[in-house]
Structures are given as structure tokens and as C-alpha cells.
Amino acid sequence: xxRGAEELRAAMPAPTVALAVLAPESWYQxxxxxxxxxxxxxGFMVVWQLVAFARIVPPLFMPGPLxxxxxxxELIKEGKIWNDILVSxxxxxIGYGLAIVVGIPLGLAMGWYRRFSYGMDxxxxxxxxxxxxxxLPLFIIWFGIGINSKIAVIFLGAFFPIVINTLAGVRNLDxxxxxxxxxxxxxxxxxxxxxxxxxxxxxxxxxxxxxxxxAMVGVVVGELVAARAGVGLMIAVAGxxxxxxxxxxxxxxxxxxxxxLTYSIGRLERRFExxxxxxxx
Numbered sequence: 001x002x003r004g005a006e007e008l009r010a011a012m013p014a015p016t017v018a019l020a021v022l023a024p025e026s027w028y029q030x031x032x033x034x035x036x037x038x039x040x041x042x043g044f045m046v047v048w049q050l051v052a053f054a055r056i057v058p059p060l061f062m063p064g065p066l067x068x069x070x071x072x073x074e075l076i077k078e079g080k081i082w083n084d085i086l087v088s089x090x091x092x093x094i095g096y097g098l099a100i101v102v103g104i105p106l107g108l109a110m111g112w113y114r115r116f117s118y119g120m121d122x123x124x125x126x127x128x129x130x131x132x133x134x135x136l137p138l139f140i141i142w143f144g145i146g147i148n149s150k151i152a153v154i155f156l157g158a159f160f161p162i163v164i165n166t167l168a169g170v171r172n173l174d175x176x177x178x179x180x181x182x183x184x185x186x187x188x189x190x191x192x193x194x195x196x197x198x199x200x201x202x203x204x205x206x207x208x209x210x211x212x213x214x215a216m217v218g219v220v221v222g223e224l225v226a227a228r229a230g231v232g233l234m235i236a237v238a239g240x241x242x243x244x245x246x247x248x249x250x251x252x253x254x255x256x257x258x259x260x261l262t263y264s265i266g267r268l269e270r271r272f273e274x275x276x277x278x279x280x281x
Contacts, residue, residue, distance in 0.1 A: 111170025
């Protein structure tokens with residue numbers, strides 16, 4: 001019986017392993033997302049301009065893309081827009097930069113040291129739950145209506161997403177990995193440098209992306225309330241004088257800067273994609 005089974009197996013053809021040869025990606029496949037996104041934007045602009053031409057909505061409420069371009073041209077000819085962009089850029093650079101410099105180390109420390117986290121949690125939760133615009137009058141009293149009060153608003157807006165995501169990154173480390181490293185005699189500092197920090201990088205980058213949106217909200221809100229210059233002030237003045245096209249132009253400037261920052265962080269995030277935790281199979 002056993003001999004017959006052996007003869008049967010010997011007579012069967014040996015299994016073959018098919019090697020899948022991946023064809024190189026075409027130009028379209030490499031640029032598919034950009035092409036689809038570009039077509040979507042162009043289509044939206046065309047529909048928007050057609051609605052503006054048909055005057056379904058009065059220009060006071062919905063100017064077309066060509067009206068916004070004309071407003072840009074007028075702002076450039078006036079020349080004041082460059083100073084507004086410079087002031088807003090300084091506020092975002094300093095406020096967002098300070099949020100990164102302070103937020104990442106604080107989030108790492110809160111995630112790594114439990115007792116330190118217990119002491120900081122009430123303050124983080126309190127200020128994160130407080131709308132930043134509610135603190136703006138205090139900032140104006142403390143720092144004046146110059147750029148310092150706007151930097152404070154931008155800092156608080158971007159600070160908490162960075163801290164909370166960094167904290168989550170350290171807290172989501174695999175405990176089994178830490179135990180194995182401890183069993184081999186690794187020190188806390190070595191664990192922090194080789195496991196905790198690399199493991200938290202994808203979460204940190206996510207926090208940076210979220211912080212960009214909060215920073216842009218902060219600069220506009222701060223300049224809408226009180227400012228000497230800035231894109232937010234330009235938007236407020238244009239809105240109060242019913243220059244809707246200029247309002248759209250200011251919104252495009254703010255949104256464009258936010259998109260550029262988000263894209264840059266996204267490029268950096270893709271470089272660290274291999275560090276992102278993968279679900280177990």
C-alpha cells in the first residue's frame with residue numbers, strides 16, 4: 001500500500017513555481033493621481049466660470065475665476081499685497097516653527113515618562129479644549145496688535161496637534177518589542193533613540209500636517225481681529241468694502257501657502273513610510 005502511494009507520487013509531475021514578472025509602470029500610472037486631480041480642478045474652474053458668465057449668482061456673492069485674477073492683478077499693481085504676504089509669512093514661520101520645536105520634545109517626554117504625562121495632561125486638555133480665539137484678547141493685551149499676538153495664536157493652534165500625535169506615537173509602540181530589548185540589557189536612552197523615536201516619526205509627521213491647517217486658521221483669525229498688516233487684514237478690509245473678488249484672492253493666497261506646506265510634509269512623510277506600523281497578518 002505504502003509502496004503504491006510512493007509510486008503514484010513519483011509519477012506525478014513536479015510542481016512548478018510561476019514567477020510573476022511585473023511590467024514597468026507606464027507614464028500614466030506614475031502620474032495618475034496628479035492627472036486626475038488636475039482634471040478635477042480644471043473642470044471645477046470651468047463650471048465656476050460658466051456659472052459666473054451666466055450670472056446665476058450676482059458677482060457680489062460669487063465672482064468668477066477671471067474676476068479673482070483681475071483682483072490679483074489689482075493687488076499686485078497697488079503693491080501693498082507683498083508686505084501683507086511678508087508679515088503673514090513671518091507670523092506663520094515663527095509660530096509654526098516654535099510649535100514644532102516645543103511640541104515634539106514635549107510629546108516625546110509625555111509619551112515616554114508616565115508620571116510626567118500625568119502632570120501635564122490637565123494643562124494640555126484644558127488649553128486644547130479652549131478655543132484659541134477666546135484667548136486672542138488676552139494676547140492683544142499682553143503682546144499688542146503687532147505680529148507677536150498672532151504668533152501666539154498660531155503657536156497654540158499648531159502646538160496641540162503636534163503634541164497629541166507625538167504622544168500617541170510613543171504610546172502605540174509594541175510592548176513586546178520593548179520587553180525583548182529590555183531583556184537584552186538595552187538602557188532606557190538606547191530604547192528611546194532606537195525604538196521610541198523612529199516608531200513615533202510617522203505620527204509626528206501626521207501631527208505636523210494637522211498643525212498646518214490650525215496655523216493657517218490662526219493667522220487669519222488673529223489678523224481679522226486686530227492687525228496692522230497681513231493677508232487676514234486684507235481679507236477683512238475687502239469684505240467690509242464688499243470687494244468679494246479680493247476676498248477670494250486672499251483666501252487663495254492662504255490656501256495656497258497651506259497646500260505648499262502640506263505637500264512638503266507629505267513628501268517627507270513618504271520618505272518615512274517604511275517606518276509606519278503595519279497591521280499583523
